[in-house]
Amino acid sequence: xxxxxxxxxxxxxxxxxxxxxxxxxxxxxxxxxxxxxxxxxxxxxxxxxxxxxxxxxxxxxxxxxxxxxxxxxxxxxxxxxxxxxxxxxxxxxxxxxxxxxxxxxxxxxxxxxxxxxxxxxxxxxxxxxxxxxxxxxxxxxxxxxxxxxxxxxxxxxxxxxxxxxxxxxxxxxxxxxxxxxxxxxxxxxxxxxxxxxxxxxxxxxxxxxxxxxxxxxxxxxxxxxxxxxxxxxxxxxxxxxxxxxxxxxxxxxxxxxxxxxxxxxxxxxxxxxxxxxxxxxxxxxxxxxxxxxxxxxxxxxxxxxxxxxxxxxxxxxxxxxxxxxxxxxxxxxxxxxxxxxxxxxx
Amino acid sequence: xxxxxxxxxxxxxxxxxxxxxxxxxxxxxxxxxxxxxxxxxxxxxxxxxxxxxxxxxxxxxxxxxxxxxxxxxxxxxxxxxxxxxxxxxxxxxxxxxxxxxxxxxxxxxxxxxxxxxxxxxxxxxxxxxxxxxxxxxxxxxxxxxxxxxxxxxxxxxxxxxxxxxxxxxxxxxxxxxxxxxxxxxxxxxxxxxxxxxxxxxxxxxxxxxxxxxxxxxxxxxxxxxxxxxxxxxxxxxxxxxxxxxxxxxxxxxxxx
Numbered sequence: 001x002x003x004x005x006x007x008x009x010x011x012x013x014x015x016x017x018x019x020x021x022x023x024x025x026x027x028x029x030x031x032x033x034x035x036x037x038x039x040x041x042x043x044x045x046x047x048x049x050x051x052x053x054x055x056x057x058x059x060x061x062x063x064x065x066x067x068x069x070x071x072x073x074x075x076x077x078x079x080x081x082x083x084x085x086x087x088x089x090x091x092x093x094x095x096x097x098x099x100x101x102x103x104x105x106x107x108x109x110x111x112x113x114x115x116x117x118x119x120x121x122x123x124x125x126x127x128x129x130x131x132x133x134x135x136x137x138x139x140x141x142x143x144x145x146x147x148x149x150x151x152x153x154x155x156x157x158x159x160x161x162x163x164x165x166x167x168x169x170x171x172x173x174x175x176x177x178x179x180x181x182x183x184x185x186x187x188x189x190x191x192x193x194x195x196x197x198x199x200x201x202x203x204x205x206x207x208x209x210x211x212x213x214x215x216x217x218x219x220x221x222x223x224x225x226x227x228x229x230x231x232x233x234x235x236x237x238x239x240x241x242x243x244x245x246x247x248x249x250x251x252x253x254x255x256x257x258x259x260x261x262x263x264x265x266x267x268x269x270x271x272x273x274x275x276x277x278x279x280x281x282x283x284x285x286x287x288x289x290x291x292x293x294x295x296x297x298x299x300x301x302x303x304x305x306x307x308x309x310x311x312x313x314x315x316x317x318x319x320x321x322x323x324x325x326x327x328x329x330x331x332x333x334x335x336x337x338x339x340x341x342x343x344x345x346x
Numbered sequence: 347x348x349x350x351x352x353x354x355x356x357x358x359x360x361x362x363x364x365x366x367x368x369x370x371x372x373x374x375x376x377x378x379x380x381x382x383x384x385x386x387x388x389x390x391x392x393x394x395x396x397x398x399x400x401x402x403x404x405x406x407x408x409x410x411x412x413x414x415x416x417x418x419x420x421x422x423x424x425x426x427x428x429x430x431x432x433x434x435x436x437x438x439x440x441x442x443x444x445x446x447x448x449x450x451x452x453x454x455x456x457x458x459x460x461x462x463x464x465x466x467x468x469x470x471x472x473x474x475x476x477x478x479x480x481x482x483x484x485x486x487x488x489x490x491x492x493x494x495x496x497x498x499x500x501x502x503x504x505x506x507x508x509x510x511x512x513x514x515x516x517x518x519x520x521x522x523x524x525x526x527x528x529x530x531x532x533x534x535x536x537x538x539x540x541x542x543x544x545x546x547x548x549x550x551x552x553x554x555x556x557x558x559x560x561x562x563x564x565x566x567x568x569x570x571x572x573x574x575x576x577x578x579x580x581x582x583x584x585x586x587x588x589x590x591x592x593x594x595x596x597x598x599x600x601x602x
Contacts, residue, residue, distance in 0.1 A: 207461060210463055210464060210466070211458070211460075211461045211462060211463055211464060212452055212454070212460060212461065212462045212464060213460045213461050215441070215445055215449075215452060215464060216460075218438070218440055218441055218445075219438040219441055219445070219449055221440070222438035222439050222440035222441060223436070223437065223438045223439060225436065226436040226437055226438050226449070227438065227449070227450075229420055229421075229432075229436050230436070230449040230450030230451075231421050231424070231450035231451065232449070232450050237460070240460060289438070289439065289440035290440050342492065
């Protein structure tokens with residue numbers, strides 16, 4: 001029998017595999033401690049010890065976190081989805097149109113989008129189904145364009161980003177849609193968005209780890225040619241991944257509309273970049289093949305901590321936008337740097 | 347061709363005006379290890395691409411395991427029992443060893459369509475057995491392939507082929523990018539395949555390796571199969587004469 005001796009250096013290198021999620025966790029702890037220190041210096045108060053701030057932070061990021069779960073899967077395949085923010089806007093405004101009540105303050109609510117058709121006071125399942133179907137259709141179009149026409153994901157989803165926003169603006173010609181039913185508002189009430197995020201995140205972490213779908217998602221991102229030669233239907237799988245991402249963006253749109261009690265066409269602007277940033281900060285590699293929902297969850301907490309931290313320190317909102325942009329670029333630079341370091345190690 | 351596992355007749359491939367492969371008649375017997383040698387551009391890889399269905403031939407016939415075949419793609423060839431270790435390895439770098447070994451043919455615990463639950467324990471066990479059979483030692487199976495050396499990656503690719511190839515393995519320059527020690531590992535694996543009776547086509551530039559590992563040597567030159575030599579009846583200088591065109595057994599390709 002052949003004796004395949006492996007030298008010690010290789011053994012050592014293999015034993016030293018450091019999960020990316022641990023880096024994200026260490027980053028989260030460090031950033032949280034820095035803000036805690038700054039909070040004491042600037043405001044002479046605790047930041048981390050304030051449950052109200054933590055509650056607001058987690059609620060703020062939960063909606064984008066739902067999108068990030070889908071975006072993570074897209075990025076693992078080596079793709080990108082720029083359309084999720086616009087899908088949030090389109091879904092929110094159209095689905096809420098199917099969730100309006102017939103009365104407001106005891107008066108007929110004739111401003112309801114479907115007042116004339118009588119489609120008011122509908123059960124929750126209707127706006128839910130409409131919203132998710134919209135996300136599914138947008139995702140299917142994204143996936144089909146990318147998989148079968150071979151255009152770069154960046155271009156395909158950029159087109160969807162513009163078109164979906166156009167649909168959102170066209171639907172009510174820029175008017176807000178308000179007065180949703182009580183059952184619809186339950187989706188965004190209290191801690192429900194966080195619970196929905198947690199459910200979605202746990203489900204897809206398990207799916208990515210234990211199912212054929214997960215294995216093929218990583219394989220396609222890692223080496224699409226190898227995946228194809230191994231018999232995986234790469235095109236069909238990509239369509240499925242983008243469809244799931246579209247549906248999760250739609251779910252985020254439903255939750256956002258429900259939480260705000262009003263849907264506007266401008267909802268979800270820049271959510272796609274926040275979601276991508278959460279994923280990349282959490283160690284999901286933009287070249288594909290690497291990352292996890294756990295990492296994205298940690299990235300989401302880092303993102304939330306930074307934003308809440310700056311708010312707590314009373315940093316001007318304009319500066320916050322600038323800092324957010326810098327964080328996104330820094331996360332991508334860190335990813336590129338990681339790739340280079342790996343390539344140099346061989 | 348009672349015992350022939352693979353036979354080609356008049357196998358030809360033209361890329362527009364380029365005649366990359368011309369009327370190749372080839373035969374491989376059960377349990378036999380054959381090397382294909384030749385200069386760069388001689389037609390070795392083109393020949394393999396036609397057999398494995400990676401490309402569609404211009405003309406000619408192929409018989410595999412007694413049946414005339416017309417593979418539409420490499421998957422058809424794989425399903426028929428023919429495995430190929432390509433130069434680019436075709437491994438997913440971010441997956442671990444069991445996931446790579448079973449990529450595209452995973453063992454399923456519960457069938458739920460695309461969301462079927464994987465039987466990770468069974469795949470890991472089968473991987474350990476497959477690696478043991480081919481003599482490959484990988485310290486941590488759960489590590490991603492990208493953390494492994496070139497030799498270890500090649501061993502995984504070969505172990506994958508050996509684990510599933512029921513009838514034929516083709517290796518396209520498996521040691522081209524490897525160091526001395528890693529090359530020795532791969533050569534040991536090839537020898538273990540021989541002892542298991544698995545037929546092999548080995549494409550190599552390394553004549554020392556070829557004489558060490560195979561029973562027969564086939565030489566390609568400028569798209570023609572110019573020599574079919576028993577290892578015991580030839581030597582390095584003789585092979586080089588065929589590779590460079592000084593000699594030829596093929597009347598249609600004499601002294602080209």
